[in-house]
Amino acid sequence: MIDRFREQGLNVRELSSGRASAQAPGHSSADLSITITDNGFDRVLVHSHAGEDLADVLSAVGLSTTDLFNDPGGSTYEYPDGRQVHRSPAKRFRQSGNTKGTKLYRTDLGADVVYVVEGENDVHALETLGVAATCTAMGAGKAHLADLSPLHGKTVIVVRDKDAAGRRHADQVASLLDGLATVGVVEAKAGKDAADHVAAGFGVDEFVPVDLAAGPPVSSPATPAGGRSLRLIPFTDEKDDVPVWAWEYDGKGRIPLGALALFAGRPGAGKSTGGRWIAASASTGTLAGHWEGKPVNVAYIAAEESAKYVVKPGLRASGADMHRVFTPKVELDGEEVRFLSSHDMAELTALLIENQVKLVVVDPLMSTIGSKTDINRNNEVRSLVEPWAKLAENIDGVVLGIAHLNKSSNGDVVAGINGSSAFGEVARSVFGFAKDPESDAGDRIMSQEKNSIGEEDLALTYRIESQDVVTDSGKTAEVGRFVIVGNSDRSVGDVLRDASRPNSDGGQAVQRTEAESWLGEWLADGSEHDSAEIKRAAKDAEIKERTLYRAVEALGVVKRMRGRPPKGFWSLPKIATAGEVTPYTLKPGKDGEDGKDRDYLHKQNGKVQHDLKFAISATPTSPGDSCLVCGGPIRSTGKCVQCIVHAAESTQIA
Numbered sequence: 001m002i003d004r005f006r007e008q009g010l011n012v013r014e015l016s017s018g019r020a021s022a023q024a025p026g027h028s029s030a031d032l033s034i035t036i037t038d039n040g041f042d043r044v045l046v047h048s049h050a051g052e053d054l055a056d057v058l059s060a061v062g063l064s065t066t067d068l069f070n071d072p073g074g075s076t077y078e079y080p081d082g083r084q085v086h087r088s089p090a091k092r093f094r095q096s097g098n099t100k101g102t103k104l105y106r107t108d109l110g111a112d113v114v115y116v117v118e119g120e121n122d123v124h125a126l127e128t129l130g131v132a133a134t135c136t137a138m139g140a141g142k143a144h145l146a147d148l149s150p151l152h153g154k155t156v157i158v159v160r161d162k163d164a165a166g167r168r169h170a171d172q173v174a175s176l177l178d179g180l181a182t183v184g185v186v187e188a189k190a191g192k193d194a195a196d197h198v199a200a201g202f203g204v205d206e207f208v209p210v211d212l213a214a215g216p217p218v219s220s221p222a223t224p225a226g227g228r229s230l231r232l233i234p235f236t237d238e239k240d241d242v243p244v245w246a247w248e249y250d251g252k253g254r255i256p257l258g259a260l261a262l263f264a265g266r267p268g269a270g271k272s273t274g275g276r277w278i279a280a281s282a283s284t285g286t287l288a289g290h291w292e293g294k295p296v297n298v299a300y301i302a303a304e305e306s307a308k309y310v311v312k313p314g315l316r317a318s319g320a321d322m323h324r325v326f327t328p329k330v331e332l333d334g335e336e337v338r339f340l341s342s343h344d345m346a347e348l349t350a351l352l353i354e355n356q357v358k359l360v361v362v363d364p365l366m367s368t369i370g371s372k373t374d375i376n377r378n379n380e381v382r383s384l385v386e387p388w389a390k391l392a393e394n395i396d397g398v399v400l401g402i403a404h405l406n407k408s409s410n411g412d413v414v415a416g417i418n419g420s421s422a423f424g425e426v427a428r429s430v431f432g433f434a435k436d437p438e439s440d441a442g443d444r445i446m447s448q449e450k451n452s453i454g455e456e457d458l459a460l461t462y463r464i465e466s467q468d469v470v471t472d473s474g475k476t477a478e479v480g481r482f483v484i485v486g487n488s489d490r491s492v493g494d495v496l497r498d499a500s501r502p503n504s505d506g507g508q509a510v511q512r513t514e515a516e517s518w519l520g521e522w523l524a525d526g527s528e529h530d531s532a533e534i535k536r537a538a539k540d541a542e543i544k545e546r547t548l549y550r551a552v553e554a555l556g557v558v559k560r561m562r563g564r565p566p567k568g569f570w571s572l573p574k575i576a577t578a579g580e581v582t583p584y585t586l587k588p589g590k591d592g593e594d595g596k597d598r599d600y601l602h603k604q605n606g607k608v609q610h611d612l613k614f615a616i617s618a619t620p621t622s623p624g625d626s627c628l629v630c631g632g633p634i635r636s637t638g639k640c641v642q643c644i645v646h647a648a649e650s651t652q653i654a
Contacts (some may be wrong), residue, residue, distance in 0.1 A: 001036050001044050001063075008061045018128065019201075024050055025060035035201045041124040042075040043068045044201035047191065058557040065089055077120040079103050083137055085120065093138065099333055104134045113155045115194070115204070116173055116510045118166060122159065122194035129204055133194075140169035140593045141346030141484075143176055159194040160187050160210055164394045165350030167333075172346075185210040213435040241604075246359070246398045248280070248289040255398055255429045257290060260389040261363070262424070264403040264417050265433030265492070270464045270482065271443055272305065273314060274433060275361045275402050277482035280318030283325050296358035296397070298325045301339055303367030309477075317479040319469040326357065332503045341368045345387045349394050358397035359571050362388070365401030366419060381420035389426050401427070411497030413449035428452040432492030436461070437499065446484075447491035459488040459546075489549040515543050515551040528560065531568035 002020055005012050011023040018038035023029050033049040034057060046068065066072055074088040083096035105120055117123055118140055126133040136146040140161070153448040156177055160170035174183050186207035188197035197207065213359035214261055245253035255261045263271040279286035285295035295304055298320075302311045307327055315325060328348055330339050339348070352360065362368060369384050392399040404418040413432035414424035423626065424430055430450035436443045441463070448458040465480040518541060522534060538548045553557075557570050 001046070001067075004061050004063060005034075005036075011060070024048060024052065025057060035199060037125075037128065037199050037201075039121070039124045039195070040128050041197075042070050043121070045125060045195055045200035047196060047201075049190070049200065051218075075120075077105065079105055079137065085137060087120070095138065095333065101137070102145065104136060104146060104148070104150060106132075106134050108132060109134060109150045111154075113157065114151060115157045115159055116151070117159045117194045118161050118169055119193075119195075122290075125195040125198040126204070128158075128198060131201060131204055136173075139347065140165040140171065140350065141343065143169065143172045148173075148176055148180075151177060154181050156181045156183045157207070158183065158185045159197075159207065160185050161193045162187060163192065163350055164353055165346040166193070168346040168349065213266045214585045245289045245454075246291060247287055249458055249460075252458070253289075254448060254451065254458060255400075256453055257396060257398060258393045259428035259452075260385070260392055260399045260401060260426055261429040261431070262401050262403050262417065263431050263433060264405050264449075265557045266405050266407070266414055269433040269435060270462070270480070271402050271433040273464055273480050273482045274365050274431075274446065274462070275363055275400055276300075276311070276314040276320070277318045278400060279325060279359060279361050280315055280320035283321040284319060286319075291358070293323060293325060297356055298361065299352060299357045300325055300327050301360070301362045301368070302327070303338060304364060313469050313471060313477045313479045314481075316469040316471075317481040326355070339368055341384050341387050345391065349391055352391070352395050358395060360388075360391065360395070360399045361399070361402070362399065363402040365403055365423065369419075378420045378422050382422035382426065385422050385426045389428075405432075405496075409495040413447075413492055413496070416496070424450065429454075431458075432496075434492040436488075436490075436495065443485065445488050445492050445495055447488070447493070449491070449493060459491045461485040461488040489546045489553070491546070495545060515547045516554050518543065519548065519551045519557070520555060520572070523555075523570060525555065526572060528569040528571040531559070531570045534570060 002012050002014070002022070005022045008531070010025065011029040012020055013022075013032055014020045018040065020036045021032035022034040022036060024031055024033045027033065027050070031050075034051070035045075035047045037045040037047075039045055046054060046057065048054065049287075055065060058067065069075065069089050072089070074086060077085040078089070079085070079098075079101060081101035081103040083095065083101040083103070084097040086094050086096065088151070093424050105123055109132055113131070115126050115131055115133040117126065117133055117135050119135055123133040123135055134151075136143045147612070156173075158170045158173050160166050169186050174185060177183050188194060188200075188208055189202045189206050189208055190196060190200035226516055243253060243256045244258075245255065247253075247258050249254040263274055265271040276473070278287065279298045279300055282291055282296050285291060285293050300311060300315070305311055311327075312322075315322065328339060330337050332345055351357075365385070365388070369381065369389075374380050388399045388401065401423075403423055405413065405416045406418045414430050415421060417423045417430075427450065429448065429452070432445075432447050432449045434445050436445050443461050446458075446460045446462055448456045450456065462482060462484045464480040465483045467479050468476050469479050471477055518538070519534070523529060535545065535548065538545070552570070556573050558573055560569050560571075561567065562569055
C-alpha cells in the first residue's frame with residue numbers, strides 16, 4: 001500500500017512498524033491525512049482524516065477495497081471450538097465447521113480487561129494496540145448464543161458500533177454480563193467501529209464513553225463503572241412534537257411514523273391483499289400522507305404465502321415499483337430459514353437503515369415469534385413484539401403486521417387478535433378486515449379499531465377485484481387487487497358482533513331489524529320529518545347511528561334538503577296503497593300456510609287488506625322489483641319495505 005502511494009508521487013511518512021501517514025490524493029504534500037495500518041492478521045486498514053470516501057481514495061492510486069486484503073479471496077477466522085467464519089472483501093459472510101459452537105473468538109482472554117467488539121476485524125485491530133479483545137460469532141445480535149463465562153469477573157469494555165444494530169448489540173452484551181462483570185460501553189472517536197478508531201491512529205484511552213440506561217458512562221478504560229442506575233429527567237429536557245402520518249384517509253391520520261400497525265381479520269378477509277396495496281402505494285409515492293409524492297423502499301416478509309405465486313403477482317396487481325420492494329431472507333448453513341425477531345432483528349435493522357427502507361410488512365407477524373414461545377403469555381410475546389415497534393422508530397417508518405382473529409371474537413377486534421393481548425397493546429394502529437355478509441357483490445369492510453394518537457372513525461367498503469398481470473415467465477396470472485369502494489356505515493366490530501348473536505338470521509342482527517321497525521313507525525304517516533330530530537330520538541332509544549343508517553338504506557328512505565340554512569328531512573318512498581293494487585292470485589299448487597290456495601289480498605270490512613303473515617313469508621322477489629302485494633319497493637333481502645313495516649305494527653304477527 002505504501003509503495004502504491006509513492007508510485008503516484010504522494011508523500012508517505014512511516015511512523016512505526018505497520019503504520020504510516022500518507023498524502024491524500026489531490027492534496028498538498030504537507031497534508032498527510034491518510035493513515036495506513038497493518039492489522040497484523042489479514043489486511044491493511046486505511047482511514048481518511050479529511051472524511052473522503054475510502055473507495056475514492058483507493059481508486060485515485062489505482063486500487064480497490066479488495067487490495068486491502070492479504071488474500072484477494074478474503075479472510076477466514078478460526079474459533080477455538082472449530083467454527084470457521086469466512087469473509088469476502090465485499091463483506092459477505094458464511095460459516096463452516098462447527099457452526100453450533102458457542103466459544104468466543106480468540107483464546108487469549110486471561111487479561112483482567114477485555115474489549116468486546118462486534119466483529120473479528122475489530123478484534124485484530126485492537127490487538128495491534130496490545131489489548132485483549134474478543135467477539136461473538138456472526139456479528140450483532142448473537143451474543144445470547146455465545147458462552148460468555150470467560151468474561152465473568154473481568155472488566156469488560158464493550159466497543160459499540162455507531163448504528164442501530166451496534167447499539168442493540170452493545171445493550172445485549174451489557175445486559176447479559178450485568179452483575180457478572182464490571183461493564184462499560186465506549187464508541188470510536190473516529191469512524192463507525194473499533195477498526196476505524198484504530199485506523200485513524202487513536203489508542204484505547206481515546207475511546208469516547210457512552211452514557212447508557214444500563215449503567216453510567218465509563219470515565220476511562222482503566223476505571224469502568226457498571227451496574228444499573230436510575231435518574232429523574234425533567235420534561236423540559238424532552239422534545240415534544242405532533243405526529244407525522246405515514247397514511248392519511250379522509251383528511252385524518254391513520255398510521256403514524258415510528259409505529260407498529262396491524263391489519264387483523266379472519267382467513268379470506270383480504271388483509272394480506274390490503275398489506276400489498278399499502279406496500280405498493282408506498283413504493284410509488286401514491287400513499288396519501290407523509291410519503292405522498294416521495295416513493296420509499298419497502299421490505300416484505302412473507303411466511304405463509306408464496307413469494308413466487310402470490311406475493312410478487314399481488315404487488316404487480318397493485319402497481320408496485322419492484323425495484324423498491326425487497327424481501328429479507330435468512331440463511332443458516334446455506335439453507336433458507338424463517339425470520340425470527342429474537343435472532344435476526346439487529347441485523348435486519350442495520351440492513352433497513354443502510355438501504356433506507358421505510359416500510360416493513362410482516363405477513364403474518366406471528367410467524368416471527370418462534371415455536372418455543374407460549375403465544376398466550378403476555379410477557380413472552382410482548383418481549384418479541386416490542387422490537388418491531390422499536391424497529392419502526394429506528395427506521396423512522398412503519399412496521400405493518402398482518403394478524404389473524406380468533407373465532408370467538410365478540411366484536412372487539414383488538415382483543416380478538418389470535419394469541420396474547422400484547423399484539424394489540426403494543427400496536428399504535430389496528431385495522432379490522434371482514435367480509436360483509438349482507439353484500440351480494442362480495443363487498444368487504446375495513447375499519448380502524450385502534451388509533452392511539454388519532455381518531456377511530458374510519459370504516460371503508462372495499463373489494464378484492466380480479467386483475468390480470470404478466471409474470472416474469474411471460475404467462476398471465478389472475479390476481480386479487482385491493483380496491484376501496486367508499487365509506488361504510490358499519491365497522492368490522494359490528495359485523496363480528498352480528499355474526500356472534502345466537503338469534504341472528506343469515507347475518508341479519510336483531511338490533512338491525514328493530515331499528516328498521518322503529519324508523520318505519522316514525523315515518524309511517526308518509527310525511528317528511530326532520531332528520532336531526534330522528535337522530536336524537538334514535539340516540540334516546542339506544543339505536544347506534546350506524547345501525548340507524550342501515551335502516552335508512554334498507555327502507556329506501558328519501559332524503560331531502562330544505563330551507564336556509566339547509567336542513568335534512570326524511571320520508572318513506574311513496575308507494576301504492578293496497579286498494580290501488582289489482583289483487584294477484586297465486587298459481588295453482590302454491591298454497592298458503594293453512595294449506596289452501598289464496599290471494600295475497602283479501603277483503604275485510606269492505607276494504608282490501610294485506611294478508612301480512614302470508615305476504616312476508618312468501619318466496620321473495622328480487623331487489624328492484626315491485627311488491628306483488630302493494631307495489632312497494634323490494635329490499636335487498638327480497639322482501640317488501642311496506643309489508644314489513646305493517647307487519648311490525650300488526651297484532652297478528654309475532
